[in-house]
Amino acid sequence: MQRFLRRVAVIGGARIPFCRSNTFYADLSNLDLMTGALNALVDRYNLKGQHIDEVVGGAVVTHSKDFNLTREAVLGTRLKASTPGITMMQACGTSLQGGLGSAAKIATGEIECAIAVGSDTTSDAPIVVSKKLAQRLVKLGQQKTFMDRLKVFKGFGPGELVPSAPANAEPRTGLSMGEHAELMAQEWGITRADQDAFALESHRKAADAYRSGYMDDLVTPFAGVYRDNNIRLDATAEKLATLKTAFDKTERGTLTAANSTPLTDGAAAVLLASEEWATKHGLPVQAYLTYSQAAANDFVGGDGLLMAPTIAVSKMLERAGLRLQDFDYYEIHEAFAAQVLATLKAWEDPVYCKEVLGRAEPMGSIDRSKLNVRGSSIAMGHPFAATGARIVGNLGKLLSEKHGRGLISICTAGGMGVAAIMESKDAAELHQAA
Template sequence: MSNPVIVDVIRTASGKGKPGGALSGIHPVELLATTIRGLLQRNDLDPDLVEDVIAGCVSQSGEQAANIARNAVLAAGLPEAVPATTVDRQCGSSQQAAHFAAQGVIAGAYDVVIACGVESMSRVPMFSNFAGKDPYEPLGSRYPDGLVPQGVSAELIAARWKLDRTALDEFAAESHRRAADATTSGAFSAEILPIGDHAVDETIRASTTVDGLAGLKPSFQDPALAERFPEITWSITPGNSSPLTDGASAALIMSEQRAHALGLTPRARFAAFAVTGSDPLLMLTGVIPATRKLLDRSGLALDDIDAYEVNEAFAPVPLVWQQEFNADPARLNPRGGAIALGHPLGASGTRLLTTLVNQLEASGGRYGLQTMCEGGGMANAMIIERLG
């Protein structure tokens, strides 16, 4: 089997996912195309060598429809012979793209492949691909009481694991503090591809405090749901949730043999993968069984892992994960997470991977773990090992 390695990873700085955001004037095809071009240029790689491009994107409608991966490849100027496909595993879409790319290398299907992702939430709003229809209606016979929005799932998780509003807001404030410190220290400079003059994450609020967050109103409070779920205390707010975000990210993945033949130095290798389904009502808890499955497969214990990236879709997700595994909070999202850095849905998987690789290099850590909760009750998880 070929050994899949990460040669390089980059991301754009986040842009607020609303009109007037730093990246809102850029068509999502061009945003992804610019990121792919930047990745190839940074490594002086002949684009003819790329055998496939796999991109994550969640809202595949409007400007993100018609296989945005292929459109971005063509817009980036890559040869017409380079194919591309777009995948949707909800928030984990580009992490799944990285899994597919690495697994393709292991299978011998690829030697050089790009895994990437994009989401322009300012131009293609979340749920716009529903077109006013209810995609969950056929599930009524199995779930007669109905499923709930992700924010309500986050509320249910907070209630079940007894996480109060203060704990959620403290975690959110710390995410902003860590991200602001990483920005000030220049820690993000190696991972961010400037888009024009935009090179700093627009979603970080360095002035965030617990007291300030305490004044925000719950986002998902609903009388009918309150009757159905009396245990909910309604603690999820815009402040302890990830913001709507624009962004793109990309990873250059190769067989180790091809990387060395091209004179490129691999930065990390893929050590283990896992993907699992979970309760679609508590849809954000999949990170727990996915991590257990991953650790079992890898033969590693959590204490062997030097950094954990657990996507901060909502504050309860990483907090519950930390609680379940008794994880070291200092190793959990050490540069801040999506609450501060943003969550551009389809781009978040390779965004987390970019940050994880750079964190391991900066800290001298060996192993990094990444996991993403996903809509519908799923999760991806993987372990990478720093090389060099």
């Protein structure tokens, strides 16, 4: 996709606090959380009773009853009921990818406004019965007499009652995302100390963001919760160093609960529009979405599961005519500290850049002081599908206050990555002129 034909404005985002799974949101569903985030956006931008051309989003961990989760959430909000709700899923890139699809429609004039939204809860993970029991239950519903129903359970054994526990393993490899990230850490030589230091920075930045009041208009209290409950104000390098490794129990292991994202419940939403729609509704523009890119790699064949964003960013920058260093902010989703650090190393590595990215020269390093300046997923938490909308909303606010250009990079399950560029008004106009 080339530069959007019409400028796509990011009006702003809103979200509910993110909470560690099985804590404050333990009794709530994805529908509850998504509806809460959408209503937070409605309140922030005075959208009550208004028609939005489309709301696109979804969740990763869902029940079969959530076949169109987004539409059901829309119907539970104060938006006009004529607002369509579209459910999609691309793992951790869900709400960013949903927003980019809507942005393309805004750019071509098909729609004028949209909301991207994501929600996830692992507190309410679906428990699946055994396949044999499921087949019996289906057959049971087809019987007409009591005796026929009784015959369905002939040969039934207690083992059929054992449910299939939820798992986050990759279907193609049987390894969890954390196990894949551990392999990446070992391949790229990412040390435990570097990961812990990175995680500590994430907590410090997130705590400062709350302390300064920066988060006040981004996070709306919900269900009696006022802020993310994963941020560790008392974290120290010494405390982090005492944790046991989580995915590789041998002496080679480096990933811990502290330098990885926790299982998290929460939801986030972001409002996108054409400039004309924003002006008509008296809403200031925070920033513009200007480029995007999705990519995938052969993680089954040996590529790192979470390395696809390196490819997406490289392709996107080539089209945009930009260097990796041409950004004032970098929002790289912290699935794991090791994943971010491996990504940064890969862009600096001449062999990787030549063989994987097809570049004659390495992309180079970035100014780390510009990376995730208000904290990110390790500290705030990571409700899978919600992270993209959280990042877009955060970067929009940063660009409205400080101006410049921002890069988004999100890794996802399945060996995929989603990237985007956002620019403040002055930066977008300068880039367009060039």
